[in-house]
Structures are given as structure tokens and as C-alpha cells.
Amino acid sequence: MRDHNGIRRILEAPFVPLGQWPTPISAISRSNGVDVLVKRDDLSGHGRGGVKTRKIEHLVGHMLEKGYGSLVTPVGNVTNLVHDILPVLRRFDIAWEIVVADVPPLPLAERRRMFGGLGNNVRLIGPGHIEAAGALAGAYHRSRRAGRRPFFAPPSLAHPAAVIAAARGFLEMVGQVEAMGVPPLQTVFITAASGTAFAGFVLAENLLRLQGHRPIHVVGVQVYPGPARRWIHGLVRWTEHYLSVSDRVPSGRIDLRTTRIYREFGRYPTDLVELCTSVKDETGLKLDPVFGGKTWSIMESCLAQGRSNGSVLYWHCGYTPDWEVVPAAC
Ligand SMILES: Cc1ncc(COP(=O)(O)O)c(C=O)c1O
Structure with a gap:
């Protein structure tokens, strides 16, 4: 039997109010033809801002x-x-x-x-x-x-409570995009550090699908080497169990991109600094090269491979200023 209570359980999970929700969604265009929506969790309104x-x-x-x-x-x-x-x-x-x-x-x-x-x-x-x-x-x-x-x-904070927080954010975003009158959402790019936010997105997307919503392709971008794939699968299953959700996300749908390996946590190549500077100069968006810049770069490579017929959204997880004290890895 299909379990339609997962979304209700996500929306009823306990939380303490800190941020200003919903965070806005901006339409961003670059001179290289990249045209995307950006979910501005960097403007969450608490502390340094971000999906955190x-x-x-x-x-x-x-x-x-x-x-x-x-x-x-x-x-x-x-x-x-x-x-x-x-x-x-x-x-x-x-x-x-x-x-x-x-x-x-x-x-x-x-x-x-x-x-x-x-x-x-x-x-x-x-x-x-x-x-x-x-x-x-x-x-x-x-x-x-x-x-x-x-x-x-x-x-x-890779725990089901935090996965649920991200899932709730995904539901918030889907409602906003639907109200914007833009082409239907096709792909969402999200940074996967521990993969907690990504796990929440694939979970929420699956629950929406089970309710008849059109599929949304969620792409997680791994930002440092390690057993992220296994860990994220575990986190999704743990949260499904925690929420008593019986319809599980099919493993094959968890799309984690690991096309580039960045040596270790916090490191980055110099070309990403240039990319982040160029995105900032053209759009005003502040990305750091240790987390979000990597995701932006993978997103631009994917978009360069072919036009998408729906909307593409980059989830801005936040800006981490401390990256500047870490020397570039190459
Ligand atoms: C800047 C930044 N990017 C990405 C993420 C996503 O991290 P995770 O994959 O651990 O959920 C976070 C943390 O929540 C962050 O602060």
C-alpha cells in the first residue's frame, strides 16, 4: 500500500524557528548562456546564512x-x-x-x-x-x-532530523517554482558535503512523485572524496525508517556526481576561484570554491551538454568565508 503520510510527517517534525522562510528564488542569466533559477538559502537570515x-x-x-x-x-x-x-x-x-x-x-x-x-x-x-x-x-x-x-x-549534522529539514525546504521550493509561472522544474543541483541536504531532496522528491507530481531530477555534487555514496544511501534509508515511510527511494535514482575529486575536505583547484569570481561579477551571487563553486561548475558542464526543456535550479547552500585561508590544491 502506498504511504501518503510521509509529507505530513515532514511538515509536522519539531523545529525551533530561526530563519526567514521561504528563502527567495532568483532567475539568473550569465553571458555564456547559462539561465537558471537559484534558491537563495544563502539568505536564510540566521547567522552566516545557508541551508544549515x-x-x-x-x-x-x-x-x-x-x-x-x-x-x-x-x-x-x-x-x-x-x-x-x-x-x-x-x-x-x-x-x-x-x-x-x-x-x-x-x-x-x-x-x-x-x-x-x-x-x-x-x-x-x-x-x-x-x-x-x-x-x-x-x-x-x-x-x-x-x-x-x-x-x-x-x-x-547528518541525522534524520536534518534530512527532514532539507526535505521540507525542497517542498517549499517546489511550491514557489510552481507559482512563478516558469517552465516546469526539471533538474535541481545541490552540493553534497555530507549529503544531508541532498538526501532530504531525493526523499521529498520521491514522496511528491508518489502523490502524482511530475518527476524532478535531483543531482548531488560530491565536493570531497570519501564514501559519500554509501553514506547518503544509508542516510536516506535511516530517514525513511525514522519517518515510517514504506515507499523507498529507488537506489538507482540517487544521482551523485563524482566526476572530479578534490583531494580532501576543504580543498579546491584555482580555476574554481576564477569561476566563483566570474559568477559574482556577472550575477552578484557569492559562491565559495570549496562547496558551492564545485556544484556550479558541474551544473554549467551539464548544461553545456544540451539544452533542457524545463527549468533548472541551483540550490545556494550558503557561503563559507573561511575558504580563503585554505591554499588552493592545484
Ligand atoms: C556552504 C555549504 N554548502 C553545502 C552544504 C550542504 O552540506 P551537506 O551535504 O552536509 O548537507 C552546507 C551545509 O549544510 C554548507 O554550509
């Missing part, structure tokens, strides 16, 4: 509903998460221990400049997985000993 606002809203909503009293999570050196989530945790009396791995590697003085003002519970560690696992386990146990129920969130 949606994730924080729902993750904190989930923690409050389930009675968690502290957050334990890892991040890398190039992140907006720490800066955007700490004021929210403080506001809702949730403690935290955030472990900052030295990836991509940066001089200690630079890391202290970026994270030093955020207090002792944002801990700088080395680049290794074993050290990170030890630091996270220590943080978890300290929190328990302090009498707070700790919640461990995987990198980039």
Missing part, C-alpha cells in the same frame, strides 16, 4: 523534544556550523562539546584566530580519525557525568 539554518532548526527541535541536554559533534576547519549553532544552543540551554579536526590542515595560529573566541568547549585536535573518535567519546562521557543527556550528531 534549516538543519539547525530541526536538529535542535529534535533534541528539545527528546530531552537531550548537550550536543557532541565533530567539524573540520572550514565550517559555518559552529558559528551558527552556538547562539542557538545557548538560547535553549543546551551544552556542547564541538571537536574541530585539523582538516584541511591549517597553522595553529590561524585555527586559534578562527575558533579561539568560541570558548573551551570548542576543542582543536589533530587531523586523525582515531584522535577524533577518542575526543568525541571523551566529550560524550563528560557530558553524561555532568548529568546532561548527550546527543551525538555525525559531521554536518
Whole structure:
């Protein structure tokens, strides 16, 4: 039997209001003929802006509903998460221990400049997985000993609560595009760092399809090497289970592009800096080359291969200013 309650469950998931929704959609044209819609989550209106606002809203909503009293999570050196989530945790009396791995590697003085003002519970560690696992386990146990129920969130808040947040954003966007009177939405390009936002999009798209909506091709662009494909599949299945959705996204529909490998998290080639500068000069959109610039570049390559007969949308996940302290990889 088809389960039509998934969308209702997404819309009823707990969240704390932080952003200004809906974020606008801009029609953008470049001199090279690229003509796309851009979903401006960079204008989410909370902290540094970005799709992360949606994730924080729902993750904190989930923690409050389930009675968690502290957050334990890892991040890398190039992140907006720490800066955007700490004021929210403080506001809702949730403690935290955030472990900052030295990836991509940066001089200690630079890391202290970026994270030093955020207090002792944002801990700088080395680049290794074993050290990170030890630091996270220590943080978890300290929190328990302090009498707070700790919640461990995987990198980039990759938890069903955050996937649901992104799914809700996708539903918001589909309604907006339909009201714009543009050709029907054909393809959506989204950056896949942990793939949390991408997972939410494919999940929401599947639920819309099951209700008779025309298909929308969701393309995720992997921005650093690693087992993203397996991880994203797992995240989609975990969220389907969490929502008790019985009609699963077919595995073959999860379109993750891995056409270029960027060595490691946070690195980028110099030609992407040029692309981001040119997009900024022509359209005013600010993209960074460690996340969104890669997605924009893959999108332009896809568009160059053939005209699309529907609308194409680039999801602007946000701008991460710290990329400037990371040297180009090639
Ligand atoms: C700049 C930027 N790009 C992309 C993303 C998407 O990341 P993820 O794939 O982890 O959902 C994020 C984080 O949410 C981000 O801050």
C-alpha cells in the first residue's frame, strides 16, 4: 500500500524557528548562456546564512523534544556550523562539546584566530580519525557525568532530523517554482558535503512523485572524496525508517556526481576561484570554491551538454568565508 503520510510527517517534525522562510528564488542569466533559477538559502537570515539554518532548526527541535541536554559533534576547519549553532544552543540551554579536526590542515595560529573566541568547549585536535573518535567519546562521557543527556550528531549534522529539514525546504521550493509561472522544474543541483541536504531532496522528491507530481531530477555534487555514496544511501534509508515511510527511494535514482575529486575536505583547484569570481561579477551571487563553486561548475558542464526543456535550479547552500585561508590544491 502506498504511504501518503510521509509529507505530513515532514511538515509536522519539531523545529525551533530561526530563519526567514521561504528563502527567495532568483532567475539568473550569465553571458555564456547559462539561465537558471537559484534558491537563495544563502539568505536564510540566521547567522552566516545557508541551508544549515534549516538543519539547525530541526536538529535542535529534535533534541528539545527528546530531552537531550548537550550536543557532541565533530567539524573540520572550514565550517559555518559552529558559528551558527552556538547562539542557538545557548538560547535553549543546551551544552556542547564541538571537536574541530585539523582538516584541511591549517597553522595553529590561524585555527586559534578562527575558533579561539568560541570558548573551551570548542576543542582543536589533530587531523586523525582515531584522535577524533577518542575526543568525541571523551566529550560524550563528560557530558553524561555532568548529568546532561548527550546527543551525538555525525559531521554536518547528518541525522534524520536534518534530512527532514532539507526535505521540507525542497517542498517549499517546489511550491514557489510552481507559482512563478516558469517552465516546469526539471533538474535541481545541490552540493553534497555530507549529503544531508541532498538526501532530504531525493526523499521529498520521491514522496511528491508518489502523490502524482511530475518527476524532478535531483543531482548531488560530491565536493570531497570519501564514501559519500554509501553514506547518503544509508542516510536516506535511516530517514525513511525514522519517518515510517514504506515507499523507498529507488537506489538507482540517487544521482551523485563524482566526476572530479578534490583531494580532501576543504580543498579546491584555482580555476574554481576564477569561476566563483566570474559568477559574482556577472550575477552578484557569492559562491565559495570549496562547496558551492564545485556544484556550479558541474551544473554549467551539464548544461553545456544540451539544452533542457524545463527549468533548472541551483540550490545556494550558503557561503563559507573561511575558504580563503585554505591554499588552493592545484
Ligand atoms: C556552504 C555549504 N554548502 C553545502 C552544504 C550542504 O552540506 P551537506 O551535504 O552536509 O548537507 C552546507 C551545509 O549544510 C554548507 O554550509
